[in-house]
Amino acid sequence: MNNVDVIKVIQKPGVKKRVVGYARVSTSDEHQDSSFRVQLDELEKYIRDNPSYEFIGMFKDRKSGTTTKHRNEFNVMIDLASAGEIDVIITKSITRFARNILDTILLVRSLKLNNVEIIFQKENISSLDPQMEFVLSVLAMHAEEESKNNSENTKWSIKRKIHNGGNLTSHIYGYRIKGEIWEVFEPEARIVRMLFDMYLNNVSYKMMIEKLHQLKIKTFTGKDKWHQGTIEQMLQNEKYAGHMALGKTYIVDGTSLRTKRINQDEHFVFNHHTPIISPETFNAAMNLRSKRTRNELLHYVPALERVTPFYQFVYSAENQRYLKYVVERPKGKYEIPTLFCYNQDKANRVMITVNNLFLLLNDSLNNTKHKIGDTTSMISDYITSCIQEIDTELTTSAVYRIENLSKRTLLLQSKKKLPSYIRGIKAFKKADSIEDMKKYIRLVRINDYNSYSIYLNVLSGNESEYHLFDSEMSLKLKYSIQNVKYSVYI
Secondary structure, X not given: OOOOOOOOOOOOOOOOEXXXXXEEEOOOOHHHHHHHHHHHHXXXXXXXXXXXXXXXXXXXXXXXXXXXXXXXXXXXXXXXXXXXXXXXXXXXXXXXHOOOHHHHHHHHHHHHHOOOEEEEOOOOEEOOOOOHHHHHHHHHHXXXXXXXXXXXXXXXXXHHHHHOOXXXXXXXXXXXXXXXXXXXXXXXXXXXXXXXXXXXXXXXXXXXXXXXXXXXXXXXXXXXXXXXXXXXXXXXXXXXXXXXXXXXXXXXXOOEEEEOOOOHHHHEEOOOXXXXXXXXXXXXXXXXXXXXXXOOOOOOOOHHHHOOOXXXXXXXXXXXXXXXXXXEOHHHXXXXXXXXXXXXXXXXXXXXXXXXXXXXXXXXXXXXXXXXXHHHHHHHHHHHHHHHHHHHHHHHOOOOXXXXXXXXXXXXXXHHHHHHHHHXXXXXXOOOOHHHHHOOEEEEEEEEOOEEEEEEOOOOOOOOOOEEEEEEEEEEEOOEEEEEEXXXXX
């Protein structure tokens, strides 16, 4: 194990340490509410009762401890500590902090370098004690193993319940479920059979949705509008064939969730309840789907890596949603990569071709490059003024302290990155890759067919609209060349 030299903080007389508490429960189960409240109350009292501590606030999450991903308040707390806004983090135990040994050790070592102390109350250890790293490693490994054991025990109990005829499903279209009893609800069962029949006869999802609309068939939740994803899930649901699948969602490499069956014989409970369709019909639908599937996932791929690179990049102000990427083929003669979206009523199509998008973005970045002297000064002054406003609020009011500290941290990070961003703009020539564009631009907003707002990728987590400059250019829209206007913001 590498030796870690700890630089002790020299505490000035009369200067209090800035301390936060962190509490977490693994689920949103109402039975854990009391545990959650007790954790919060005890930690806050412990901090406030210490005269050498300044209570900054409490951070809390209702997420699993197997990974730090999606634990929003935890990640904000670590960012603040790394930025020097927190001196001490106090948590109930290692299991409340992190159950993944890699996360635990890396975070402790990283925070040590910033002289941030983590105190684990149950184990009665401090992360700044150089003799405690080995103890921390052993305890973290034990916590991770305990988490895995609990998971295995839960899986075993679920499998046991299903194999004994038990039930884990509370509602599904086509059935009425009361406890362990599944009853076929014929008005909905007829729709299920119709959808499977249409699918096996190569009817498109769009035509299925139109048919449901014509028949005035409502969804299970009583809505008039059906979505393709809902129908796809129904056509893959083995419960309609009377079976029950286990292990649809499982853990890869200890932390990553993946949804897909591994072995049908091992993970299926056959003839669990009365079927709506025959097993032969279900197998035929699955075989057809397998033939149509172009890409087979042989390993875990994070959800964000499965989406188009244009994901959440171009936004329609009028339709209030992000545009989707498609390749249009007018009369089958040629291909036009396009971004488009409709409103909630499937009307008011808003679109921009990918070619026009790149022309627009390249023009805006070249304009930014030419105005770099003025824009650099404006951006720097704006960041400084925002920091000053937050500093004033922090000294005059304790309200929203953690939120303001988080904003201040993001602004300081943005100010630190500004010189390298400006160097990139100065060296900019032309970009043909959306990933290259995202280095400089975080969002494009379509206001109407010839007006755009472009937001530079300068401020981390920024939601303000600080205007830099306006410009215009000519683009081919539909069948004519038209002038479009755009404004650049940070």
